[in-house]
Amino acid sequence: AKEQGGTQVCFYTDEINQVISRKVLLESGLRTAIERNEMDIFYQPQVLTNENRIVGVEALLRWKHPKLGMISPVEFIPLAEETKLIGPIGEWTIDRACRQFAHWLSQGAEVEQLSLNISAVQFLQRGFPTTLWSILKKSGLSPDRIVLEITESVVQDTSLCLPIMKELKEMGFQLSLDDFGTGYSSLQYLKELPLDIMKIDKSFIQSVPFSDKDKAIVETIINMASLLDLKVVAEGVETVEQLRFLQERHATAYQGYWYSPPVPEDKISENLLIENS
Numbered sequence: 001a002k003e004q005g006g007t008q009v010c011f012y013t014d015e016i017n018q019v020i021s022r023k024v025l026l027e028s029g030l031r032t033a034i035e036r037n038e039m040d041i042f043y044q045p046q047v048l049t050n051e052n053r054i055v056g057v058e059a060l061l062r063w064k065h066p067k068l069g070m071i072s073p074v075e076f077i078p079l080a081e082e083t084k085l086i087g088p089i090g091e092w093t094i095d096r097a098c099r100q101f102a103h104w105l106s107q108g109a110e111v112e113q114l115s116l117n118i119s120a121v122q123f124l125q126r127g128f129p130t131t132l133w134s135i136l137k138k139s140g141l142s143p144d145r146i147v148l149e150i151t152e153s154v155v156q157d158t159s160l161c162l163p164i165m166k167e168l169k170e171m172g173f174q175l176s177l178d179d180f181g182t183g184y185s186s187l188q189y190l191k192e193l194p195l196d197i198m199k200i201d202k203s204f205i206q207s208v209p210f211s212d213k214d215k216a217i218v219e220t221i222i223n224m225a226s227l228l229d230l231k232v233v234a235e236g237v238e239t240v241e242q243l244r245f246l247q248e249r250h251a252t253a254y255q256g257y258w259y260s261p262p263v264p265e266d267k268i269s270e271n272l273l274i275e276n277s
């Protein structure tokens with residue numbers, strides 16, 4: 001029995017060691033990922049539900065670690081936040097995506113807006129609006145082309161985020177509340193904050209139209225958004241049934257594998273230029 005216990009301890013220690021060494025490896029890798037050219041941006045179209053026209057694209061960061069392979073942003077973004085590397089990584093992403101988007105426009109793409117995910121840490125960092133503005137100016141894009149997707153973790157403390165949101169709105173940016181319904185939701189902030197768009201999280205879309213509860217939730221979010229004069233974008237649309245459901249209820253736009261997964265720069269650029277020509 002004693003021996004068994006010993007093995008168990010060993011087993012757990014091994015597992016913990018593995019988790020720690022992966023974390024250490026990722027952390028040190030993250031420091032050099034940009035200079036080593038390991039980061040890439042994929043783009044996913046946002047499509048108007050009732051016109052079948054691409055209205056925007058969302059930039060989604062990709063990291064290929066030399067030893068560990070593709071790492072999901074769900075894993076490395078929190079790590080980047082912990083280590084404060086989210087600053088430089090976030091700025092690199094904004095800069096690259098804006099310049100790419102400006103290039104598409106110059107080639108005649110009729111896409112209207114570029115959505116950027118902004119982590120809570122980055123958003124609440126001192127001077128974020130100014131930094132964003134100076135990156136944007138280099139690209140020549142107008143701020144009303146840019147949608148900043150922020151999560152509920154940003155808006156939890158309104159005294160902290162409201163001045164920043166107001167400053168960004170005055171500059172002309174659009175603000176979108178991402179992952180709506182998954183976090184700490186309060187109807188109070190929907191009323192107080194200067195939002196333009198609400199994004200329904202894919203977890204609600206996934207079981208439409210099979211779950212009556214999720215149908216009711218999605219329908220309620222769409223109705224509430226329209227009462228508050230917000231656009232509503234659904235993510236994770238994988239089937240035509242889900243799309244029909246959203247069309248019938250007049251969601252503004254959708255994203256998902258049904259139309260296209262996130263794809264590399266050159267692939268979406270083909271798509272954007274053919275689509276509207």
Ligand code: C2E
Nearest residue numbers: 060061073074077093117118119236237238255256257262
């Ligand atoms: P998110 O902003 O909620 O993005 C939606 C996620 O759903 C993306 O995962 C996207 O690839 C995936 N997706 C799109 N269509 C479908 C579909 O039809 N079905 C399913 N099952 N999934 C779909 P991804 O690219 O792995 O990104 C995960 C999260 O990482 C994002 O969630 C976002 O929170 C974060 N992230 C990605 N890029 C960035 C970035 O540049 N900056 C920051 N701060 N966060 C980022």
Ligand code: CA
Nearest residue numbers: 058117149178
């Ligand atoms: Ca997003």
Ligand code: CA
Nearest residue numbers: 179201202235
């Ligand atoms: Ca989501």
Ligand code: CA
Nearest residue numbers: 117151178179
């Ligand atoms: Ca998110």
